[in-house]
Amino acid sequence: MTPPREPEPLTIAQIADRAGVSVATVSKVVNGRTDVAPDTRALIEGVIREHGYRRQKRAGRPAALLELVFHELRGMYGVEIFNGVQRVAREHRLAVVLSELQGSHTPGRGWVEDVLARRPTGVISVFSGPTDDQSHQLRSRGIPFVLLDPSGEPGHEAPSVGANNWSGGLTATRHLLGLGHRRIAVITGPPHALASRARLDGYRAAMDMADVPLDPALIRTGDFQIADGLTHTRELLTLPHPPTAVFACNDGEALGVYQAAAEAGLRIPDDLSVIGFDDLPPAPWTIPPLTTIRQPLSQMATAAATMVMSIARGKEPPHNRVELATELIIRRSTAPPRG
Template sequence: MTATTGPADSAERPQPLTIAQLAELAGVSTATVSKVVNGKSTVAPETRMLVEDLIRRHGYRRQKKRASAAPLIDLVFHELEGEYPMEIIKGVERVAQEHRLAVVLSELQGRHVPGRGWIEDVLSRRPAGVIAVFSGPTQTQRAQLATRDIPLVLVDPTGDPGHQVPSVGAGNWSGGLSATRHLLDLGHRRIAIITGPAHALSGRARLDGYRAALDAAGVPIHPDLIVEGDFNIDDGLEHARRLLALPDPPTAIFASNDAQAVGVYQAAGEAGLRIPQDLSVVGFDDLPMARWLIPSLTTIRQPLAEMAAAATTMLISLAQGEPLPRKRLELSTDLIVRKSTVPPRR
């Protein structure tokens, strides 16, 4: 006798469920489930959460072949300011053009998590894939992308992307180590750091590299020389002012990105200090502006364009149904010594 499986046993099914099966489990219409799957906003929040939870637990199986993806890559930034986004765009465009794909830009106005309007727009466009830079969709949004077979790759993820989401980053810890070690080798001992925001994985890794370098050199870590920033010029200026006003100010500052370093230059000028004679400065990123600052900025080169190109190549492979050799790719960073660092004055 062959056993039959009814709706009540759907939770035991090893295979993903169809819209009809999800609707039966949720006690709603197939039209409602379809709206959730397609990111429509005209569904009650409680119903949406119920359906999305079922999709996460059971998976979703399309009964019809997926419509062809549009020849687009959705590229989303937390903000489009400064040279950092331009370096990423260059890398994405280089690979996208080779595959005759257009690039659509989205900005989250400083947020690191997209809102509902963003996911609805992406699902309606049906792109070949999504690249999220220093930001990332929520678990629910990731599930919505997955149900539409839209691959996702993260660049410079703000947090731990986990094992499921492919990502590309840089050697932030080794970069922080190299920057601090360079200053130590010059003879500096009062070395301050302006970090990135606490939620940013890259900022925490650069701080850990800074701490490791000081610890290896036997130099005490002074809490008053560690200040948390937000990767922009204004916080570099504000924190450098405070650091330089200390009774025993630092002889060197490691800014966790080049934008913060620009703020440090401004604060030094206000305090009547010369760079590098009175204050050495190291940045992070090696954006084009680093070469044009006066004096030119010693910094850690983060290969942003190469990171973006690698992420785009990964995305295209996923869109073509090809497996990735590895989900996490980390590119190396390099110390670029210019004119903003010298031994401290005795």
Template sequence: MTRVATLAEIAQEAGVSAPTVSKVLNGRADVAPATRERVEKLLRQHGYRRRGGDTRTSPLLDLVFHELDSSWATEVIRGVENVAREEGLSIVLSESAGRLTPGQSWVDGVLARRPTGVLLVLSRLERSQQEQLAGRGIPFVVLDPAGDPGQQVTCPRTTNWDGGLAATRHLLDLGHRRIGLIGGPARMMCSRARADGYRAALDMAGIAYDPELVRAGDFHHEAGRRIGVELLGRPDRPTAVFAGNDLQALGLYEAARELGLRVPEDLSVVGFDDLPLARWVGPPLTTVRQPLTEMAEVAARLVIDLARGARPAALRVDLATTLVERSSTAPPREAAGTVGGGSVEPW
């Protein structure tokens, strides 16, 4: 049998003290990043695993978002909370200030807390960060990953491509042929998938893809308004727009109002998410429902199962989207008309 190196031997090889190696093993934050990385690498090389009391975890789920500024996040938190309450776990909520990859200070905090598991939403971990969590026996799940999470990472997600296809097909079935798209950030997989679904629907209908009608947004209200003013101000403006998410759809409503256009008489709008507010705006928003709460519940149960040593039946879990038809879409007028010619309806 191969002998496992002692902490003293690892410390000597790393050029640090044995207490420093112990701090790294215990997830202490008071270790310089370069030192931590060097010790972590040696621990992995020597196949060192914590034993005895070092395997204890806290009854916590770490939930991290890249941004926490919309009711989208609220629906995800609700789903995680449903499962955490049943399991007697508490939630530690973090935001990475718009970065898709959390910083090392967040990783240090997780290692110090030793939670039952970690859930990352629209985020990703660097390979070294994944190895740090794995080295402490802390499982993680990525909910709707921002980028390619790797082949061995468990990822619940929604059928974004199908949703983009359904949204665009709905507008095509109503008779629209000039259909715009306000997508999300190109760096996010969900944005690309929805845009690919949009383009596939046009292709299946024999409609030429027009890049002049496509813009990348950021999933925020103001982007929908700003890009909406740009698209709707064109002489050959679209008669319908797939807004990519509900917040951008509401921004598009505001752009139409500024330009004197009515929804749906002059412009049909489809969103994505089906947030609670979608049914209460005027007119109620046609949108693609993604089951955010259910998706979060699935993610929470998966990470708890991983913590208990169970292997998931599948690493990719796709939850279906559904088109919800409301009053923001209608057949197009025979002529698009001119901007500023319509009356403004109260919203």
């Protein structure tokens, strides 16, 4: 028995007929125009979500753009990612459009309309991701998107590129344990961030495998900011049994740890060992140079851009989730504890 054929997606004219609106109105919604009443837009998007949308063969080609969306643009993290995306964009003679979500991890209501109006070749969303409705709108218009270093667990339909954060957290903590440290503090990123949770889980696994009891007082929740390292280390150093080492879950927090140690008159690594995560360009130039876990941000960005270009050309990526390896970079901020 022949299985029933899947119904074909609708053309603009068929969507207009189903929604009871004009073809021009549907065309405005499909192409991201904002001059459509919200209720009418929602009605048309509902028809598209239910039946799909078939772009006319004579429609113009996508613009020669890659849309790079950051939840927040700050520091060398964004520079490393831009460089990786630009490498692929240059090969394909595409321009890179940068946008920033002002700290939000999901784009606002008007974002997707702007993207649809630009009709880029693809979208790369960094430490953020579109909502389910926005994802459907991009897919229905044939605009591929990839999540890079996603803040949450990526959905099964969303291709993503990240680093092996659990392994990195495990390696960082094992390095400190191998030097003889037992009072090891960790300053994490935000609890909602997938990378932060994975690095903390790696820390816990290393401590457990070494039969070192976890002290809740040594586990501090940060937000991947320099100020977190400063504030939490100030508090950690006032404990009756302060840590002899700190695992900062990004290099920025490690800089805050350095500042707090200097305020307390402690020398790194003689009095306090510090290890970071990222290996951004300033890490070798801190005093002393920072031991850290290298996260290959530029290569991750290149992989995400390559994946977008592959999808844009009609080739599905062999893997929906790509994880690149992290690497321990030993410099001079870690040493055995005193005594």
